[in-house]
Structures are given as C-alpha cells and as structure tokens.
Amino acid sequence: MRHLSVLGKYFWKYRLRLSAGILFVVLSNYFSVLSPQLMRFIINYVDKALSLTKHDFVENAGEYDVLVQKVIRWIDQERTVAQVVVVGSLVILGLALLRSFFMFLMRQTIIVMSRHIEYDQKNEVYAKYQQLDTSFFKQHRVGDLMNRIAEDVSRVRIFTGPAIMYIVNLVSVIALSVFFMLQSSKELTFYVLIPLPLLAIIIYFVNNTIHKKSERIQEALSDLTTNAQESYSGIRVIKSFVQEKNMFEFFRINAETYRKNAISLAKTEAVYFPSINLLIGISTLLTIMIGGLYYINNEHNISLGTIVEFVVYVNMLTFPVSAIGLTASMVQRAAASQKRLNEFLDIQPEIQDSPDAKDVKLEGNIDFNNVTFTYPDTGIVALKNFDLHIKKGEKVAITGRTGSGKTTVAQLLLRMYNAQEGSIQFDSIPIEQIRLASLRNQISYVPQDVFLFSDTVENNIRFGIPHASKEAVREAAKIAGLEKEIEGFANGYDTMIGERGVTLSGGQKQRISIARAIIKDTAIVIFDDCLSAVDAKTEKEIMSRLNPYLEDKTAIIITHRVFSLLQFDRIIVLDEGAIVEQGTHEELMRIPDGFYARLYARQQEGREE
Template sequence: MKHLKSLNQYLWKYRWRFFLGILFIILSNYFRILAPQITRFVIDAVEQQLPGYQGAKKTTYDWVVYFLVEHTRSKDFGQLVLLCGLVLLATAILSGFFMFLMRQTIIVMSRHIEFDQKNAIYRHYQQLDLSFYKKNRTGDLMNRIAEDVSRVRMYTGPAIMYFVNLAFTISFCLVYMLQANPKLTLIVLSPLPLLAITIYKVNTIIHRKSERIQALLSKLTTTAQESFSGIRVIKSFVQEKAQQDYFEKNSEEYRQNTIGLAKMEAIYFPTMALMIGISTLLTILIGGIYAMQPGSNVTTGMLAEFVMYINILTFPVSAIGWTASMIQRAAASQKRINEFLDTESRIQQPADAKRPEIKGNIRFDKVDFTYEHTGIKAIKGMSLEIRQGEKVAIIGRTGSGKTTLAQLLLRLFDTNAGTISLDAVPVTEIDLKHLREKVSYVPQDVFLFSDTIRNNIAFGKDQADEQEVEQAARAASIHQEIMSFSQQYDMVIGERGVTLSGGQKQRISIARALLKNAPIIILDDCLSAVDAKTEKTIIANLAGFLEGKTSIIITHRIFSLFSFDKIIVMENGRIAATGTHEELLKTSEYYQYLYEHQQEEKEDESEISGIRENT
C-alpha cells in the first residue's frame, strides 16, 4: 500500500463523496442483513404452529426485527407472513436504493480522480526537461498516463467500494451470527483462516506478475508507436516482415505473462466456492445436530438464517481475491507513475524569478556543456557576444555545437560551467515563461501538429487574427501554396505534417516563429529542404522582417545574399573564426572550402538548367 499513499490527496479532495459513499455502503448492508433475521422469525413462527413443537430458548434479534416481533404477536398466521413479506420487500428496496447511491458517490469519485491524475501527469510531463525525454520512450510515457492510470482508477473506485462493502458485510454477519450462536459461528467460519493464507500467497505472486506485465505493455506500446511513426522508412526499406516478427515476439511475451496472471487469478474463485460450500455443509450438519438436542436454542429458523448469512458472504468473500488483485495491479501501476512524478526537472524556475525587459543583447561567457545521456562535450569554453539588432550566422559541420547554443539560450538545457546572459541578466535568473516568450525558435527538427495549417502557424501567439497569420505565411513564402490547397488555411495536415513536403513544413514552421514577433529569433538550419529560388525569396522577405531584431541563423550553408553583421564558424564545440563574409574568405579555411564548394554546386545547377533549356 505504500505506493498508493500518493492517492490520499485525491481521496481527501473528494472526501465528502468518499465518506458519503461509506455511509451508503453501511446502510445498504444493514438493510440487506435484516433479511436472514426476518426469515428466522417467520420460519420459527411457522414451526411453532406445527403439532408437537417443544420450543427453544428465546433468541435475540436486531432492534428492527425485535420491533416487528413485538407488533405481530397479536396477529394471526396469515397477517404475520404478509407483514413480514412486506418488510422484506421494503428492506430489499432500501438496500438497493443505498447501493445505487453508493455507486453514484464512490465510482463517480474514482472518475474525478482519474481525470485529476491524468492532468497532473500530463502537466508534470510538460515541466520535465529534454534530458528526460531523451532517456524515456514515448510509448512508455503514453502507457503510464493511459493504462496505468486506468488500473489505479480500479483501486480508487471498485476496489475501495468492494473492500469497504465486504468489510461491513462480514462485520454485520459476524456480529449477528455470534449474537445468535457463538459456538456454531466459530465452527461454520473455521475455513476462513485457510482462505486468508491462500489470499496472501497468491497476492504476492500477482503483484510481481503485474509489475512485469505493465513493463511489457509499455514495451509493446512503444514498438507500435515507433512503427506507426516510421512507417515510411519501414516500407521504403521493405522491413514490414521484420517489424511484424519483432512485434509478434513482444506480443507473445506479453500474452504468456498475462495468461500466467489469469491462471493465478483463476485460483481465487474456485477456492472461494469451495470454502463457501464447506461452510454451508458445516452449517447444515452441525447446526442440525444442535437443533435436535433437547433445550438447544438452535432452531430451524436459525439454520436458515445461517445459510442465508453464508450466501450473503459468498460475494464479499469471493471479492476478496478480486479486490486484492485490483489493489495489487493498482499498486504496481502507481509505482510506475510515481517513478515519473518523483522525477524532478533539471531546469527549475528561479526562486526569485526576474522579468526584465529583453531587448536582445546576448552574452556567452566561458560556457561548457556536456550531454548527460551520451557524454559528448558539445560546447567547450565558449565566449560570445551578440548585440541588440545584430544578424548573426553560425556555421559549422554537423556536431560542431551549433544547435546546442540555441537550446542553451532557451534553457532547454543548463550549462555545466559559465553563464549565458540576456541584457546583463543570467538566463538562470529569468522567469522561464518570460524568457521563452521573448525568443522565436525554429528547430532543426521541424514539428507540426495534426491540426489545421492556420492553427499550426498561430501556435506561438494567443488569439492571432487571420491577417497576422497570412502576413507571416507570406513572409515565409508559403502563402501561395496554402491557397492552392482545397481547404487552404483550414486544411488539416496529418500527424507531424506527413501530408506536406519537407520544404512546406519548414516554411510553416518559419511562419509560426515570425508570427510570434519576439525580439530574438533563432532559425536552426530551417532552409535545408527548400529550393534555391524559394530560399532567395524567403531571405529577401526576412531581411525586412528581421529589422531591429536580434537574429541568429544556424546553417551549414553560406547565404551570400543576406547581409550578416557577424558570421561565426564553429568547430568541435569552439569558435574557430569570427568575422564578416569578406573577412572569413581570407582567414578561415573551412569557410573558404564551404564557399567554393557551394559556388561549384551553383555552376553545376546553371549548366544543367542551360542543357534543359536547349533541349
């Protein structure tokens, strides 16, 4: 139960539903438990009418039944049976009514808790840093917020309801059985200790198997999610059969474990039925012997009462195994949920967060950074200053640390050493939301949501109007293509923008960043999928749009048509050279090589175009 303690906050939040549910359980069981006593009274009253009746010692009744006994003494036999029948009907109706209220409080409470818990997990997921997502798979994250939370709901709803129900049912039965005949009660319930031992042993196995099954389900979900996301790669490499075999292997392991758990749980119900059957036989056998003894207070009505008690106990005692199984599964699932909820983000909101006016002055001072999950040192002792309104290009080979700079500036990661400042305020002291609101970022790995084009562009700005969306799309040179679509800006794109080309996705992502209109804009290799003509158009549009903004364009190409205030060449996490286009052509071998290689590509493209025109 230690893993389920974290749910107490929700039980307290909905305490009125919880305590009312318990009250309704008590009332429902109380009115249900009166039926055996009324039956005993009726059978004994019938028996008293038989010839040769010897009579038994006076037995005790609940106050309700005692009130009925006292007010039917003067009634004839027919009236007595009729009145008792009406009372039985009334108790059954009351028991059913309170059972309905019981479910309306506790089961509804469990749905509220499920809603709150899913929101809490999703909220926590969004607060975690990128390192967490690099170490954990999407399928596992999805499984914990869906399947695991559903199993926990079975604890906060049905398991609690049935546990409290069986506790009060057993308590009422024991009290009235002991009140009627303690010796017979102990004999009848003697199989219960063996039942308790069986439950304990089986529960231990169920808990272990439940944890294993949930881990396998996460693995299965991850496999399916990755296959669906990468379906184009799978088909292009003709790996459908291999992926199918891999999925079947994981699915078979999950099947074997779930079948093993089902077999273990199947032990419960036959065991319960056996114990109940033994108790019924003991009631009839030993109770009958006592009833035949002279002067015994055991009557035929009492035997019928005890048999009814045993039948009433059938479901609660059977539900012990079912309830225990639900609790064990919920504990295993909650343990998995707690593992993530207890994970703290390495990127923490500053205690005294500042919200300075950010104009765009950026300073890196002896910054070091190493990726924890790989151990790669991406940035090594870097110092860099970018003034407000400057347009800076960062060029370098793959893995030189260009993208890492952008992510450090946004505090998607924190530096291992050194400081990064915006307008002389360290980013670690700035309110996270305020910091990220002031930076428009187009990541290298473009991501679009499965939504309309309009909503994807307007994602970074609340309540953006249609004119603003179109203006940003024009600046990113995507407006004309959007207008050619059947539904234009209202067209819903597929998952991750699968219905669009790479260049279209990049330009919609650029439009999203431009619409945000932040004082700092970072474009991370966002023109790699567009053709030369479109690239020129976008650069021409950006020149005016970026006026007055601090702009950082990360690229592996040289934009000769764009006038940069500063170009930074990076190599192995360090700044290899800094200067203007003309200066770097004289001082940087890598920049010279890149420029010459790019010029050769342009000449080749011109020759091919000329040949096509002549043809």
C-alpha cells in the same frame, strides 16, 4: 500499500463524496442483513403455529436487531399464519428495495469520486510531463510515457473506485453478519467461520505472487506500446526498406512476452478464485450439517429458522469474501502502477526557475562567457570554452560541420539545458535569473526537427500566440513564402494537417514552422537550419522577405549553407564545439583555404551545376 498512500490528498479533496459513499455502503448492507433475521422469525413462527416439529426452542427477542424487533411486534398483531408470511415477505421485499436504493447512491458517490481522481491524476501526470526537461525525454520512451498516463492511471482508478467500494462492503458485511450470527448462536458461528483463517493465509501468499506478476505485465505492456508507437510513426521508413516482416517479428516477441506474463497471472487467479468459492461452499455445508445435528438433537436452542438464517448469511458472505481475491488483485495492480507513477512524479527537473528568477524584458544582447557543455545522456562534449557576444539587432550566422555544436547554441539559449561551465547572459542578466516562461516567450525559435500538430494550418501557425488574428496568421505565412500554397489547399488555412504534418512536403512543414516563429514578433529570433528542405528559388523568396522582418531584431541563423541574400554582421564557424573562424563574409573569404571559403565555393559550384 505504502505506494498508494500518496492518494490521501485526493481522498481528502473528495472527502464528502467518500464519506457519503461509505455511509451508503454500510446502510445498504445493514438493510441486507436484516432479511435473514426476518426469515428466521417467519419460519419459526410457522413452525410453532402449525406444530411442524416437537422441538422446544426459546424465541429470544434480544437476538434480533432493534429495527427487526419493532417490525416483528408490528407483524405479530392478531394475524393469521398466511398473513404473517405475506406481510413478512413484503417487508423483506421493502428491505431489498432500500438496499438497492443505497447501492445506487453508493455507486453515485464512490465511483463518481474515482472518476474525479482519475481526471486529477491525468492532469497531474500531464503537467509533470510539461515541467520535465529535454534530457528526460531523451532517456525515456514515448510508449512508456503513454502507458503511465493511460494504463497506470486507469488501474489506480480501479483502486480508488471499485476496490474501495468492495473493501468497505467486505468489512461492513462481515462485521454485521458475524455480529448477528453471534447473537443468534455462538456455537454454530464458530464452526461456520473455521475456513476463514485458511482463507486469510491463502490471500496473503497469493497476493505477493499477483503483485510481482502485475509489475512484470506493466513492464511488458510498456515495451509493447513503445514498439507499436514507433512502428506507427515510422511506417514510411519501414515500408521503404521492406522491413515489415522484421518489425512484425519484434512486435511478436514483445507481444509473446506480454501474453506469457498475462496468462501466468490468469492461471494464478484461476486457481485463487475457485479456491475461495470452495471455502465458502464448505462453510455452507458446515452450517447445514452441524446446524442440522444440533436441531435433530435439540441442542443449543437451534431452530429451523436459525439454520435458514445462517445459510442466508453464509451466501450473503459469498460475494464479499470471494471478492477478497478480486479486491486484493485490484489493490496489488494499483500499487504496482502507483509505484511507477510515484517514481515519475518524484523526478525533479534539472531545468526549473531559480528562487530569485523574475520576468525580464529582453532587449537582444546575448553573451556566452567561456561556456562548456557536455550532453548528459551521451557524454559528448558539444561546446568547449565557447565565447560569443552578440549585440542588440545584430544578424549572426553560425555554420560548421554536423556535430560541431551549432544546435547546442540554440538549446542553451532557450535553456533546454544548463551549461556545466561558464555563463550565458541576456542584457547582462544571467539566464538562470530569468523565468523560463518569460525567456522562451521572448525568443522566436525554428527548430531543426520540425513538429506540426494534428490541427489546421492556421492553428499550427498561431500555436505560440493562440489569440492571434487571421490577418497576423496570413502575414506570417506570406513572409514564410507559404501564402500561395496554403490558398491552393482544399480548405485553405482550415486544412487539417495529418499527424506530425504527414500530409505536407518537407519544405511546407519547414515554412509553417518559420511562420509560427514569425508571428510571435519577438526581439530575438533563432533559425536552426530551417531552409534545408526548400529549393533555391523558394529560399531566395523567403530570405528577401525576412530581411525587412529581421531589421530591428537580434537574429541567429544556424545553417549548413551560406545565404548571400541576407547581410550578416558576423558569421561564426564552429568545429568540435569551438569557434575556429568568425567575421563578415568578405573577411572570411580572404582567409586562405579557410573552412568558410571552402564551404562557399562548394555551394557556388553546386548552384552552377
């Protein structure tokens, strides 16, 4: 239960709904427990009036509820036996209607409250996802993250709604019923309640088992969800390598694990719930047997009405007491889910605004001062004693072998990671003193791995500037060399893009990503190998249009290829996280057997072929 204590803030937020809901539960059960008392009165009244038995019992008005006493006085006013029965039955019907009315209000408050809490929790979890840094998402599977915001939050909602309702219902029904049972006959109440301690012991031991099995089910479900999500996303790769059978086998193993855990829990509950009903049935039998013996022997002032009253009370307790198991299962599952949510929500992102961070207008000067960075999840040293100084308006190309640290430069500039050693500055201001939102809003970034959303072409381009005009979208598409192709789509800029851009070619996806960066029109532009999927002709077209666009901007082009159409102020050659060559194209070409010279030669040979 301690894991669920964090929900207190939501209960306080919706305290009026919760308080009203609890009141309606109590009122509903209050009118419910009055009916057995009226039944007792009517049966005893008929018994005495018609002299059905010769037993002498004293009708003590003090054993009835105050409201019932008033109703009895009203009913018992020079009426015939038939009239008393009819009027009493109508009053019982009225009590049932009142109970139903308050049950309706109860669900309108508590269940609606649980939906509000579910909404708030999902927003909280999603907001947390947005705060966490890149390293977190590298270490956690998408399926597990989806399971937390969907399955775990839903199970917690079951606790904040139905479980709370059942708990209050259970407490109020038992309290009211036992109170009036004691008022009616202490001796009979004692025997009727004998099975309840045994019930409490069973619940205590079985709940621990249910809790452990619920946690295993959640873990298995996360694995299953991850497996399915990866298969859906990589279906083209699976089909191209003819691995459908193997992937199905992986899914089957995960599904089998989930099935076994779910069946194990179902078997536990299958024994649990009937056991509770058995104990309730024993209580009913004890009521009839012992009450009947008291009545036959004319002991303890037990009447036929008292026996009927107790049988109704016991049956009234059947659902609440049997729901102890269901409610306990809900609470245990919710606790297991909330524990997973708490572990996630308690994670503090490594990348966050420092207390002295502020909004800064970036001019375009960038300084890497002796920066060393090692990826925390792999231990790979990406940059070593890296020094790079870029002036406002400079065009810098960064090239090198795969794994040389090129993309890491972009990741550090966007502060997706913090450098372990050295410092990064914009306009002589340490990057840690610039608010993350301010920093990233002022950098146009085209990532190496293009990601498009399941939305229209236009909305994907204006993703960074939601209120950008249609003219700005079309201008960005034109510079990215995509305007003619978009106009050729069936719905033009309103064409829907499939998940992750599956309906587009690799080159089209890259150019939409370029247009998305261009439309931001920032002082700093970072292109990370963004033209690898386009042909030479399209590359020339894009580069010729980028030249005027980049004229007054600080541009960092990360690439494996050499762009002869774009004049770079400097070309940086990286190898194993360090700068091995730097200079203009002409200067680097003069280095004998230089890395850049060999790269350029191979590229030219490829084009001639």
